[in-house]
Amino acid sequence: MSLEELRAALLREGLRVRPEEEEAVLRVALFLLEGRRRVGEAVEGPR
């Protein structure tokens, strides 16, 4: 996920993250996406 994609997702949800906060939110988002990948693999097998 890129910063632009994250910004778009935040905008769709109506959430207001300050520019100086975006990197920190992106770090957590990438951790969650890695978690989603792990869970997906465990449920359905490796993609």
Place this chain on the structure above:
Amino acid sequence: MAGLGLRLRSRKATAEAVLDAHLGRIREADGAVAAVWELTEARAREAARRADRTLAEGGGGPLLGIPFLVKDTADMAGLSTTCGSAAMAGRVAEGDAAVVRLLCGAGAVPLGKVATYDLGTVGPSFDLPRPPARNPWDLSRITGGSSSGSAAAVAAGFAPIAVGSDTAGSIRAPAAYCGCVGLKPTRGLVLAEGVFSLAPTLLDTVGPLARTAACAAAFLDAVAGTAALAEVGRGAAGLRVGYARGWAEAPEAAPWLLLVLDDAVAALSLAGAEVAEVAPPDYALLEAVGALLIHTEGLAIHREAMRSDLPHGRESYKSLAAGVVLSPQDREAALALAPRLAAEVDRALLGREALVTATTLTPALPMQAFREGSVWTPMRTLPFNVTGHPAVSVPMGFVGGLPLGLQVVARRGEDATALRVAAAFEAATDHALRRPPLPGREAWERLGAP
């Protein structure tokens, strides 16, 4: 607390004198620790006098006349439940949370509210209405959270027990960092009514922070109808314990963590437990399931408020906002996988009464690091919120004057066994006897405002 209860029941002390001693301790040291947010002195005095009348009539349970504090995610009648957030200011509770009601019903004395991380999520934060609580062992360090005030207050001697809540380790991690006992009970054992939710489907759990495993057992008996206090004195002889050492063998662990952990396990073995190393389940997968649940359910709870102009703490806002990358299907996948992972922990417990591992991989980190940006605090707690097993953190040693926690996990519904192992470990070591070197006012003033 056993000594305190004995003094009360043998009429060597009155509940009102015990109350005054704890209020005095708060006045003496909370300027430094910043754990206590609101005192309910009139209500406490009324409860203490009622306890003294019961004691005079020869009555008395283990919690009669024992003071307790409550994390500000749980309701106390007439007080606001803010969860630490300016966005929730002024939400006055009409009644007590079930856990508070049950503790009061057992004769415990409610002292008031203590600090929490913002919305029971991440911290410490420096943009909230109140400063973060400080670690009594080193006031420049964090307490851990989110039951930050509960752990700091118990460690500082403000009360023998405090109510906490644990979604990912929020009882056990601060207990480890502050050198006290913290129990996350079996899922559903303690009523969560009146306690603010973050991830209610599987993860949210209410439980005690306490000076000793026996204090935690008395708490659990009072609020869940268990018979844990009768178990905790039975020692470790004959108990079969699996050592999940692999979970502590991580690059982010403090370099000496395994030495302290191995020493703790050796002490348990010398106390009579049969200890053998076990291959633990996949930690990263357990953590992933928990993280998906926290971030989907947490954002769902807070979404509307986050869209408003309310004064949000930025650390919790950033953490919750990251959940926008997830979907309801991610939550469903996590929920579908959780029972399989719980069965894996059950298998690790086959033929064993308990598992042990580290609670956190480092001691409490410096507060200053969190002022400079978001900091990762590696822990090993979230798996048991996912699986629902009871898990207790007990002080396992000190490095550089800072405490660390040993995490003891038992089969679901066997919380008393986890507390029994913790109590046997306390008895085999002197860690539970140590008290933090809290400074007086001059030292606090030298530190400056938090």
